[in-house]
Amino acid sequence: MKTQEQKPQKPSSSPKKTIPPYMKAVSGSLGGIVEACCLQPIDVIKTRLQLDRTGTYRGIVHCGTTVSSTEGVRALWKGLTPFATHLTLKYTLRMGSNAVFQSAFKDSQTGKISNHGRLLSGFGAGVLEALTIVTPFEVVKIRLQQQKGLSTELLKYKGPVHCARTIIREEGFLGLWAGAAPTVMRNGTNQAAMFTAKNSFDVLLWKKQEGDGKTLQPWQSMISGFFAGTVGPFCTGPFDVVKTRLMAQNRQGGELKYKGMIHAIRTIYAEEGLLALWKGLLPRLMRIPPGQAIMWAVADQVTGLYERRYLRNAPL
Numbered sequence: 001m002k003t004q005e006q007k008p009q010k011p012s013s014s015p016k017k018t019i020p021p022y023m024k025a026v027s028g029s030l031g032g033i034v035e036a037c038c039l040q041p042i043d044v045i046k047t048r049l050q051l052d053r054t055g056t057y058r059g060i061v062h063c064g065t066t067v068s069s070t071e072g073v074r075a076l077w078k079g080l081t082p083f084a085t086h087l088t089l090k091y092t093l094r095m096g097s098n099a100v101f102q103s104a105f106k107d108s109q110t111g112k113i114s115n116h117g118r119l120l121s122g123f124g125a126g127v128l129e130a131l132t133i134v135t136p137f138e139v140v141k142i143r144l145q146q147q148k149g150l151s152t153e154l155l156k157y158k159g160p161v162h163c164a165r166t167i168i169r170e171e172g173f174l175g176l177w178a179g180a181a182p183t184v185m186r187n188g189t190n191q192a193a194m195f196t197a198k199n200s201f202d203v204l205l206w207k208k209q210e211g212d213g214k215t216l217q218p219w220q221s222m223i224s225g226f227f228a229g230t231v232g233p234f235c236t237g238p239f240d241v242v243k244t245r246l247m248a249q250n251r252q253g254g255e256l257k258y259k260g261m262i263h264a265i266r267t268i269y270a271e272e273g274l275l276a277l278w279k280g281l282l283p284r285l286m287r288i289p290p291g292q293a294i295m296w297a298v299a300d301q302v303t304g305l306y307e308r309r310y311l312r313n314a315p316l
Contacts, residue, residue, distance in 0.1 A: 018103075019303050019311065025096030027302035031295035032091035036084035038294060039287050041076035043083060046283035047145040050244040053272070060283055071149055079141040082160045086137030090129050091295060098125035098195055118199060119192045126191030130184045136176040138183065139247045140164050146248055171250075179246035181261040186239035190232035197228035198296065215304030222293035229292030233284040238265060238277035240284065 045063045057063035067075050101124045105117030113121075140163045147155050157163035167175045201224040202208040208216055216224070233240075242264040249256055258264035268276050 019099075019306060021096045021099035021103075023303060023306050024099040024299075025092045027299035028091030028095030028295070029088045030302060031298035032087035032089075033084060034298055035291045035294045036080065036087045039291050040080050040083055042283050042287035043141075044076050044078055044145050046280045046287060047142055047244060049283060050241055050280040051146050051248055052279075060286070078147075079144040079160075082137050082141045082144070086133060086141065089133045089137075091299075093129045093133055094125050094191060095299065097128050098122060098191070101125060115196055118196045122192035122195035123188045125195075126187035126189070127184050129191075130187040131180065134187055135178075135180045135183045135247075136164075138243070139167065139176050139178055142244060142247045143167070178249070179243040179261075182239040182243040182246065182264075185261075186232075186236040186243060189236050189239070193231040193235065194228050194292065197231050198224055198292075201227050213307065215307065216300050218297040218301060221296045221300040225296030226289045226293040228296075229289035230285065233281060233288055237281050237284070241268065241277055241279050244280075 041064065044067065045060055048063050048067065049057055049060070052063075057066060064076065098121050101121035102113050102118065105121055106113045140160050143157055143163050144160065147157060149155060157166060164176065171178075202216065205224060206216055206220050208214055208220075239261075242258075242261055245264055245268070246258055246261070249258060258267060265277065
Protein backbone atom coordinates (compact mmCIF):
# COMPACT_ATOMS: atom_id res chain seq x y z
CA MET A 1 0.00 0.00 0.00
CA LYS A 2 1.52 3.21 -1.18
CA THR A 3 1.70 6.05 1.18
CA GLN A 4 0.60 9.32 -0.25
CA GLU A 5 3.51 11.67 -0.63
CA GLN A 6 3.08 14.89 1.23
CA LYS A 7 3.90 18.05 -0.68
CA PRO A 8 6.24 20.38 1.08
CA GLN A 9 4.25 23.26 2.52
CA LYS A 10 5.25 26.79 1.74
CA PRO A 11 6.02 28.88 4.74
CA SER A 12 3.07 31.11 5.53
CA SER A 13 3.92 34.67 4.70
CA SER A 14 2.10 36.94 7.07
CA PRO A 15 1.61 40.50 5.87
CA LYS A 16 4.33 42.80 7.07
CA LYS A 17 3.23 45.02 9.91
CA THR A 18 3.19 48.76 9.31
CA ILE A 19 3.14 51.81 11.50
CA PRO A 20 -0.60 52.40 12.08
CA PRO A 21 -2.25 55.65 10.92
CA TYR A 22 -3.06 56.66 14.49
CA MET A 23 0.67 56.76 15.31
CA LYS A 24 1.26 58.93 12.26
CA ALA A 25 -1.53 61.18 13.55
CA VAL A 26 0.03 61.39 17.03
CA SER A 27 3.45 62.20 15.56
CA GLY A 28 1.92 65.01 13.48
CA SER A 29 0.06 66.52 16.43
CA LEU A 30 3.20 66.69 18.58
CA GLY A 31 5.13 68.24 15.73
CA GLY A 32 2.37 70.82 15.22
CA ILE A 33 2.51 72.00 18.83
CA VAL A 34 6.26 72.61 18.68
CA GLU A 35 6.04 74.32 15.30
CA ALA A 36 3.25 76.70 16.38
CA CYS A 37 5.10 77.97 19.44
CA CYS A 38 8.30 78.62 17.48
CA LEU A 39 6.93 80.25 14.35
CA GLN A 40 3.81 82.23 15.30
CA PRO A 41 5.50 85.68 14.88
CA ILE A 42 6.35 84.88 11.25
CA ASP A 43 2.70 83.99 10.60
CA VAL A 44 1.51 87.28 12.12
CA ILE A 45 3.93 89.23 9.92
CA LYS A 46 2.85 87.30 6.83
CA THR A 47 -0.81 88.07 7.49
CA ARG A 48 -0.16 91.77 8.10
CA LEU A 49 1.84 92.06 4.88
CA GLN A 50 -0.85 90.31 2.85
CA LEU A 51 -3.54 92.64 4.21
CA ASP A 52 -1.46 95.79 3.69
CA ARG A 53 -2.86 97.69 0.67
CA THR A 54 -1.35 101.09 1.44
CA GLY A 55 2.33 100.24 1.91
CA THR A 56 2.33 100.73 5.69
CA TYR A 57 4.95 98.03 6.10
CA ARG A 58 8.15 98.22 4.05
CA GLY A 59 9.14 94.59 4.51
CA ILE A 60 9.39 91.75 6.98
CA VAL A 61 11.76 93.42 9.45
CA HIS A 62 9.91 96.75 9.32
CA CYS A 63 6.58 95.00 9.84
CA GLY A 64 7.87 93.04 12.80
CA THR A 65 9.48 96.04 14.48
CA THR A 66 6.43 98.23 13.82
CA VAL A 67 4.05 95.70 15.33
CA SER A 68 6.25 95.12 18.39
CA SER A 69 6.95 98.84 18.99
CA THR A 70 3.37 100.06 18.52
CA GLU A 71 1.46 97.10 19.95
CA GLY A 72 3.97 95.34 22.15
CA VAL A 73 6.04 92.20 21.63
CA ARG A 74 3.10 90.03 22.68
CA ALA A 75 1.28 91.18 19.54
CA LEU A 76 3.62 88.97 17.50
CA TRP A 77 1.93 85.99 19.15
CA LYS A 78 -1.60 87.18 18.39
CA GLY A 79 -3.86 84.32 17.46
CA LEU A 80 -1.51 81.72 19.00
CA THR A 81 -4.31 79.74 20.63
CA PRO A 82 -6.29 79.13 17.41
CA PHE A 83 -3.04 78.78 15.46
CA ALA A 84 -1.62 76.11 17.80
CA THR A 85 -4.95 74.30 18.04
CA HIS A 86 -5.41 74.48 14.30
CA LEU A 87 -1.88 73.20 13.60
CA THR A 88 -2.22 70.34 16.07
CA LEU A 89 -5.56 69.19 14.66
CA LYS A 90 -4.41 69.82 11.10
CA TYR A 91 -1.27 67.71 11.39
CA THR A 92 -3.18 65.00 13.24
CA LEU A 93 -5.68 64.76 10.38
CA ARG A 94 -3.06 65.30 7.66
CA MET A 95 -0.63 62.60 8.76
CA GLY A 96 -3.34 60.12 9.71
CA SER A 97 -5.47 60.55 6.57
CA ASN A 98 -2.41 60.52 4.31
CA ALA A 99 -1.39 57.18 5.85
CA VAL A 100 -4.90 55.82 5.22
CA PHE A 101 -4.93 57.07 1.63
CA GLN A 102 -1.46 55.66 0.99
CA SER A 103 -2.49 52.23 2.27
CA ALA A 104 -5.31 52.27 -0.30
CA PHE A 105 -2.89 53.12 -3.13
CA LYS A 106 -0.16 50.63 -2.13
CA ASP A 107 0.49 47.67 -4.37
CA SER A 108 -1.05 44.61 -2.71
CA GLN A 109 1.88 42.38 -3.72
CA THR A 110 4.92 44.56 -3.04
CA GLY A 111 3.48 46.99 -0.49
CA LYS A 112 5.06 49.87 -2.39
CA ILE A 113 3.34 53.05 -3.53
CA SER A 114 3.98 54.94 -6.76
CA ASN A 115 4.66 58.66 -6.96
CA HIS A 116 1.25 59.02 -8.59
CA GLY A 117 -0.39 57.36 -5.60
CA ARG A 118 1.69 59.46 -3.23
CA LEU A 119 0.57 62.67 -4.97
CA LEU A 120 -3.09 61.67 -4.83
CA SER A 121 -2.78 60.67 -1.16
CA GLY A 122 -1.22 64.02 -0.28
CA PHE A 123 -3.81 65.96 -2.27
CA GLY A 124 -6.65 64.06 -0.60
CA ALA A 125 -5.20 64.73 2.86
CA GLY A 126 -4.83 68.43 2.00
CA VAL A 127 -8.42 68.77 0.78
CA LEU A 128 -9.74 66.96 3.85
CA GLU A 129 -7.80 69.13 6.29
CA ALA A 130 -8.76 72.32 4.42
CA LEU A 131 -12.50 71.67 4.65
CA THR A 132 -12.56 70.13 8.11
CA ILE A 133 -10.06 72.17 10.11
CA VAL A 134 -7.96 74.76 8.29
CA THR A 135 -10.59 77.13 6.90
CA PRO A 136 -12.60 77.92 10.07
CA PHE A 137 -9.50 78.16 12.24
CA GLU A 138 -7.71 80.43 9.78
CA VAL A 139 -10.75 82.70 9.48
CA VAL A 140 -10.64 83.24 13.26
CA LYS A 141 -6.85 83.56 13.30
CA ILE A 142 -6.76 86.14 10.49
CA ARG A 143 -9.58 88.21 11.99
CA LEU A 144 -7.63 88.33 15.27
CA GLN A 145 -4.30 89.09 13.59
CA GLN A 146 -5.60 91.98 11.50
CA GLN A 147 -6.77 93.86 14.60
CA LYS A 148 -4.33 96.54 15.72
CA GLY A 149 -3.68 97.22 19.38
CA LEU A 150 -3.71 95.13 22.55
CA SER A 151 -6.47 96.80 24.56
CA THR A 152 -9.26 94.23 24.66
CA GLU A 153 -11.93 96.87 25.24
CA LEU A 154 -11.10 98.57 21.93
CA LEU A 155 -10.97 95.39 19.85
CA LYS A 156 -13.99 93.98 18.05
CA TYR A 157 -12.94 90.39 18.68
CA LYS A 158 -11.96 89.71 22.31
CA GLY A 159 -10.55 86.25 21.71
CA PRO A 160 -10.86 83.10 19.57
CA VAL A 161 -14.22 81.93 20.98
CA HIS A 162 -15.71 85.44 20.95
CA CYS A 163 -14.44 85.93 17.41
CA ALA A 164 -16.06 82.70 16.19
CA ARG A 165 -19.35 83.55 17.91
CA THR A 166 -19.35 87.06 16.47
CA ILE A 167 -18.71 85.80 12.93
CA ILE A 168 -21.53 83.24 13.23
CA ARG A 169 -23.93 85.86 14.65
CA GLU A 170 -23.14 88.56 12.08
CA GLU A 171 -22.32 86.52 8.97
CA GLY A 172 -23.91 83.15 9.54
CA PHE A 173 -22.31 79.76 10.21
CA LEU A 174 -20.79 79.64 6.72
CA GLY A 175 -18.89 82.84 7.53
CA LEU A 176 -16.33 80.57 9.21
CA TRP A 177 -15.74 78.96 5.81
CA ALA A 178 -14.94 82.18 3.93
CA GLY A 179 -12.16 81.49 1.44
CA ALA A 180 -12.75 77.72 1.43
CA ALA A 181 -12.10 77.30 -2.32
CA PRO A 182 -8.58 78.81 -2.39
CA THR A 183 -7.79 77.05 0.89
CA VAL A 184 -8.70 73.69 -0.67
CA MET A 185 -6.55 74.44 -3.72
CA ARG A 186 -3.65 75.66 -1.59
CA ASN A 187 -3.64 72.80 0.91
CA GLY A 188 -4.32 70.07 -1.62
CA THR A 189 -1.46 71.21 -3.84
CA ASN A 190 0.82 71.84 -0.86
CA GLN A 191 0.40 68.38 0.64
CA ALA A 192 0.63 66.58 -2.68
CA ALA A 193 3.98 68.28 -3.27
CA MET A 194 5.20 68.03 0.33
CA PHE A 195 4.67 64.31 0.96
CA THR A 196 6.14 63.40 -2.43
CA ALA A 197 9.12 65.74 -2.01
CA LYS A 198 9.83 64.57 1.57
CA ASN A 199 10.06 60.95 0.44
CA SER A 200 12.22 61.92 -2.55
CA PHE A 201 14.65 63.94 -0.44
CA ASP A 202 14.90 61.13 2.13
CA VAL A 203 15.92 58.75 -0.66
CA LEU A 204 18.20 61.22 -2.44
CA LEU A 205 20.01 62.61 0.58
CA TRP A 206 20.03 59.78 3.11
CA LYS A 207 19.29 56.61 1.08
CA LYS A 208 16.24 56.18 3.28
CA GLN A 209 13.83 53.74 1.65
CA GLU A 210 10.37 52.92 2.94
CA GLY A 211 10.42 49.69 4.89
CA ASP A 212 14.17 49.55 5.54
CA GLY A 213 13.74 50.01 9.29
CA LYS A 214 16.10 52.99 9.33
CA THR A 215 15.24 56.01 11.48
CA LEU A 216 16.65 59.34 10.38
CA GLN A 217 18.47 61.56 12.82
CA PRO A 218 16.51 64.71 13.77
CA TRP A 219 18.84 66.95 11.76
CA GLN A 220 18.39 64.72 8.70
CA SER A 221 14.61 64.90 9.02
CA MET A 222 14.86 68.69 9.38
CA ILE A 223 16.87 69.04 6.18
CA SER A 224 14.49 66.84 4.18
CA GLY A 225 11.45 68.56 5.68
CA PHE A 226 12.90 72.01 5.01
CA PHE A 227 13.52 71.30 1.33
CA ALA A 228 10.12 69.62 0.95
CA GLY A 229 8.46 72.67 2.50
CA THR A 230 9.91 75.09 -0.08
CA VAL A 231 7.99 73.63 -3.02
CA GLY A 232 4.44 74.54 -2.03
CA PRO A 233 4.71 78.31 -1.37
CA PHE A 234 5.91 79.06 -4.89
CA CYS A 235 3.07 77.05 -6.46
CA THR A 236 0.30 78.22 -4.15
CA GLY A 237 1.16 81.90 -3.51
CA PRO A 238 -1.92 83.32 -5.30
CA PHE A 239 -4.24 80.90 -3.50
CA ASP A 240 -2.78 81.94 -0.14
CA VAL A 241 -3.14 85.68 -0.83
CA VAL A 242 -6.71 85.26 -2.08
CA LYS A 243 -7.56 83.04 0.91
CA THR A 244 -6.32 85.71 3.31
CA ARG A 245 -8.22 88.53 1.56
CA LEU A 246 -11.47 86.54 1.46
CA MET A 247 -11.18 85.49 5.09
CA ALA A 248 -10.37 89.01 6.30
CA GLN A 249 -13.29 90.86 4.70
CA ASN A 250 -16.28 91.41 6.94
CA ARG A 251 -19.57 90.24 5.49
CA GLN A 252 -21.69 92.36 7.83
CA GLY A 253 -23.58 94.92 5.73
CA GLY A 254 -22.30 96.60 2.60
CA GLU A 255 -21.03 94.91 -0.54
CA LEU A 256 -18.08 92.55 -0.50
CA LYS A 257 -15.02 93.67 -2.42
CA TYR A 258 -14.13 90.14 -3.49
CA LYS A 259 -16.97 87.91 -4.70
CA GLY A 260 -14.97 84.70 -4.82
CA MET A 261 -11.62 83.12 -5.67
CA ILE A 262 -11.53 83.93 -9.41
CA HIS A 263 -12.94 87.44 -8.89
CA ALA A 264 -10.37 88.11 -6.17
CA ILE A 265 -7.47 86.97 -8.38
CA ARG A 266 -8.66 89.22 -11.22
CA THR A 267 -9.25 92.20 -8.92
CA ILE A 268 -5.87 91.95 -7.19
CA TYR A 269 -4.11 91.55 -10.54
CA ALA A 270 -5.94 94.57 -12.03
CA GLU A 271 -5.49 96.87 -9.04
CA GLU A 272 -2.11 95.85 -7.63
CA GLY A 273 -0.27 93.98 -10.39
CA LEU A 274 0.83 90.38 -10.89
CA LEU A 275 3.41 90.31 -8.09
CA ALA A 276 0.72 91.21 -5.55
CA LEU A 277 -0.54 87.64 -5.93
CA TRP A 278 2.69 86.51 -4.29
CA LYS A 279 2.60 89.02 -1.44
CA GLY A 280 3.90 87.49 1.76
CA LEU A 281 5.93 84.88 -0.15
CA LEU A 282 9.14 85.64 1.75
CA PRO A 283 7.57 85.30 5.22
CA ARG A 284 5.82 82.13 3.98
CA LEU A 285 9.24 80.80 3.00
CA MET A 286 10.52 81.88 6.40
CA ARG A 287 7.68 80.03 8.12
CA ILE A 288 6.65 76.95 6.10
CA PRO A 289 10.04 75.29 5.37
CA PRO A 290 11.29 75.79 8.97
CA GLY A 291 7.87 74.65 10.18
CA GLN A 292 8.08 71.49 8.12
CA ALA A 293 11.64 70.96 9.36
CA ILE A 294 10.47 71.15 12.98
CA MET A 295 7.38 69.03 12.39
CA TRP A 296 9.21 66.23 10.56
CA ALA A 297 12.04 66.19 13.10
CA VAL A 298 9.47 65.48 15.81
CA ALA A 299 7.23 63.19 13.70
CA ASP A 300 10.05 60.99 12.41
CA GLN A 301 11.37 60.48 15.94
CA VAL A 302 7.94 59.53 17.27
CA THR A 303 7.29 57.00 14.49
CA GLY A 304 10.89 55.79 14.74
CA LEU A 305 10.48 55.19 18.46
CA TYR A 306 7.30 53.20 17.83
CA GLU A 307 9.02 51.16 15.14
CA ARG A 308 12.03 50.34 17.29
CA ARG A 309 9.84 49.34 20.21
CA TYR A 310 7.02 47.43 18.53
CA LEU A 311 8.00 46.65 14.94
CA ARG A 312 10.95 45.58 12.87
CA ASN A 313 11.43 46.82 9.33
CA ALA A 314 7.97 48.38 9.21
CA PRO A 315 7.26 50.57 6.21
CA LEU A 316 7.28 54.22 7.04
